[in-house]
Amino acid sequence: MSCEEMRQLRLVLLIFCMVTMSEALTEVADVDWRESLGLGKETVTKLHFYFHDILSGDKPTAVRVAQAATTSSSWTLFGAVMMADDPLTEGPDLNSKVVGRAQGLYGSSGQEEMGLLMVMDYSFTEPPYNGSSISILGRNRVLNTVRELPVLGGTGMFRFGRGVAIARTYRADFSNGDAIVEYNVTVVH
Structure with a gap:
């Protein structure tokens, strides 16, 4: 077989493989x-729930775990990293019924x-x-009235979840950082 015939044969085999793979992928899709x-x-x-981020007092729900050398001189606290275990409640009062916990971290990124x-x-x-969760990852422009x-993702009832959380500051104390x-969260699952 000549070199040209070998190239043509390879081309035919390649096209055959591509067509076969395409049909297999279509079946999977x-x-x-x-x-x-x-x-x-x-x-x-x-x-619908309320998130309580408490930095003050004897039992804070969020604590600073790291910061940059320049964080204390930055008005935005750029470089501060917080670990949180915040209660989620039915109403804005911390004493209202607890419906869950927000656990994770957030850092000043601006x-x-x-x-x-x-x-x-x-x-x-x-x-x-009960036993289900949603995962939120994104930028929170805390000084904006409404944030998206x-x-x-999610687990349990919210497995394969995706959606959007609309956050509005109900109350913030800038002297101690409590908020x-x-x-209001919409989850497709």
Whole structure:
């Protein structure tokens, strides 16, 4: 067989393989992945709760675990990293019914503008969401009246979840850093 015939044969084999692979991928794409995992149809769940970030007092729910050498001279506290285990409640009063915990970390990520990079797991403890959680990762421009944060996943009832969390500061004490934030979350799962 000549070199030219070998090249033509390789080209025919390559095209055959590409067509075969394309057909196989199309078959995989046609499979309903939710059904194959034993999941039902997607639903939309709307959640409403209050997030209590307490930096003051004897039992703070968020503590600074790291900071840059220049953090204390920055008006935005750029470089400060906080670890949090914040209660989530039905109402804005800390004594209202606890429906879960927000656990994770956030750090001051803006040099010119106050903004936090949040990496948090919101775990719920009340039915029907008991044992389920949503994960939020995004920039929180805390001085804006309304902030939009992405829901990137979930567990339990919210498995394969995605959506958006709308955060509004209900109350903030800039002298001690304590804040109560109202959350309206829409999760597709």
